[in-house]
Amino acid sequence: MRIFALVDCNNFYVSCERLFRPEIKHRPVVVLSNNDGCVISRSQEAKDIGVPMGAPAYKYQSFFLQNNVEIFSSNYALYGDLSQRVTATLASLTPDLEVYSIDESFLEFPPCMLRELPSIGKEIRTRILKWTGIPVSVGFGSTKTLAKVASRFAKKYPQTEGTFSLCGRNDLDRLLDKVPVTDVWGIGRRHGKRLIARGVSTARTFKDLPNLWLKKNMSVTGLHTALELRGTPCFELDNSPKPKKTISSSRSFGRPVTALSDLEESVAAYVARAGEKLREQQSLTNGVMVYLTTNRFNNLPQYSNSATRMLPIATDYTPELINTGLQCIRSIYKEGFSYKKTGVVLLDLCGKYNRQCNLLELDHKAESAKKEAIMNLLDSANTRFGRRTLSYASEGLEQPWQMNRKYKSPSYTTSWDDLPKIG
Structure with missing residues (x-):
C-alpha cells in the first residue's frame, strides 16, 4: 500500500492576514477578489455568521459593519511568499512533494511508516505553524483522491485535531457515505448534477458504479477517480511539473x-x-x-x-x-x-x-x-x-487604472517599506 498525504492550509488567505494582525484572530474575517468584488476566503467565524463564499461585497457592506467583520483586499504578493515558505517547510520533511495549488501540496511516504501517520501528521502541522505561522490540515490516504477526502475530514471535524487518515481502515465505505459526490476531487459541477440525477449522491455510491458506465459517461478520468476511491492509485505525484505552453x-x-x-x-x-x-x-x-x-x-x-x-x-x-x-x-x-x-x-x-x-x-x-x-x-x-x-x-508611475484594493494590507514579507515596525 502506498501512502499519500494532502497538506491543506486552513482558510489560507485569511490565515496570511491574521499572521500580522493577531488582534483579529477570533473575529470574522473575509478576503475579497480583484477590485474588491466578491468574498474568496472566510474565517470560520465569518462562516458561522452566514457569510457565503462568493458573496458580492457591495451587497454585504452593512452586514459586515453590523457584525464587526474585518475586510481585506487580495494581497497576492503576501500570499505567494507565504505559500513558498510553507512549501519549503514541507520539502524539509520529504523529497516526494507536489505543489498542487497556492494552499495545497501532496506528499508521499513509504508504506513502512503506516503506524507513524498520527505522529507524522502532528509533526507536519507543528512545524509549519512554528516556521510560517500558517495552520494546516493533513489527510492521509492510499491514493491522492482518498488523501483529499481525508483532509476534508481533518478540516471539518475538530476531534481529529487537524489530522485524519483513511489508510488501512475497515470502515472506508461508511466514511465515504458522508462525502457528497460533488465534493469528490475531479468531479465537476456538470458531472455532479448528472450523477445526483442518477441517484449517485455520495462518494461511496460513485465508487461502486460499473467501470464500463464510468468510462462511457465520464471518460477515463472518471474511471480513474472511482478506482482511486477504491484504493487503486491512478494519479502519481507530479514533482517536476511541465513548463507552461503559454x-x-x-x-x-x-x-x-x-x-x-x-x-x-x-x-x-x-x-x-x-x-x-x-x-x-x-x-x-x-x-x-x-x-x-x-x-x-x-x-x-x-x-x-x-x-x-x-x-x-x-x-x-x-x-x-x-x-x-x-x-x-x-x-x-x-x-x-x-x-x-x-x-x-x-x-x-x-x-x-x-x-x-x-x-x-x-x-x-x-x-x-x-x-x-x-x-x-x-x-x-x-x-x-x-x-x-x-x-x-x-x-507608468501612478497607474490610476490599477484595480481597486481599498482594504489591502501591507506586503509585510516582500517590501522593505512594509516591514512591520516595533515601538
Whole structure:
C-alpha cells in the first residue's frame, strides 16, 4: 500500500492576514477578489455568521459593519511568499512533494511508516505553524483522491485535531457515505448534477458504479477517480511539473479606461510580469497576443478585440516584448469606448536551453548575452528588494487604472517599506 498525504492550509488567505494582525484572530474575517468584488476566503467565524463564499461585497457592506467583520483586499504578493515558505517547510520533511495549488501540496511516504501517520501528521502541522505561522490540515490516504477526502475530514471535524487518515481502515465505505459526490476531487459541477440525477449522491455510491458506465459517461478520468476511491492509485505525484505552453497576465481595471495611454501602461505592466514568469521557468516566447474588452455588464457600447504578433527570434527580453505588446494594443484600440480590461498572452513557448536555434541568432550572440545580463540584474533586484523596485517607464508611475484594493494590507514579507515596525 502506498501512502499519500494532502497538506491543506486552513482558510489560507485569511490565515496570511491574521499572521500580522493577531488582534483579529477570533473575529470574522473575509478576503475579497480583484477590485474588491466578491468574498474568496472566510474565517470560520465569518462562516458561522452566514457569510457565503462568493458573496458580492457591495451587497454585504452593512452586514459586515453590523457584525464587526474585518475586510481585506487580495494581497497576492503576501500570499505567494507565504505559500513558498510553507512549501519549503514541507520539502524539509520529504523529497516526494507536489505543489498542487497556492494552499495545497501532496506528499508521499513509504508504506513502512503506516503506524507513524498520527505522529507524522502532528509533526507536519507543528512545524509549519512554528516556521510560517500558517495552520494546516493533513489527510492521509492510499491514493491522492482518498488523501483529499481525508483532509476534508481533518478540516471539518475538530476531534481529529487537524489530522485524519483513511489508510488501512475497515470502515472506508461508511466514511465515504458522508462525502457528497460533488465534493469528490475531479468531479465537476456538470458531472455532479448528472450523477445526483442518477441517484449517485455520495462518494461511496460513485465508487461502486460499473467501470464500463464510468468510462462511457465520464471518460477515463472518471474511471480513474472511482478506482482511486477504491484504493487503486491512478494519479502519481507530479514533482517536476511541465513548463507552461503559454503565459498570461491580466487584470480588470479599477475604473473605466478610455485613453490609449492608460491602456498602453497596463499592457506594458502585464508584459513585464509575464516576462518574469517566462524567465522563472527558463523559457522563451515566439509571439505576443494582446486583447482588450469593455464591460459587458453595462449598457454602454461594447467592443472587444485582440491582436497577435509573432517574433522573428524567440526571446525573454522584456523591452522587446513590451514593444511588441504596444504595437498590438495600438492596432486594436478604438476611441469612444469605456474599457474594463486588457490582457497579455505569451505564445508558443519553448525551452531556453533545449531547443532548435534560429539561424538569425548566430549573428547576435554578443547582443543576446548583453540582454540576458540586463534581465538577470533586473530580476535579481526585484527579487531581493521587492517587485517593481526596478520597472520600465512604459509601465507608468501612478497607474490610476490599477484595480481597486481599498482594504489591502501591507506586503509585510516582500517590501522593505512594509516591514512591520516595533515601538
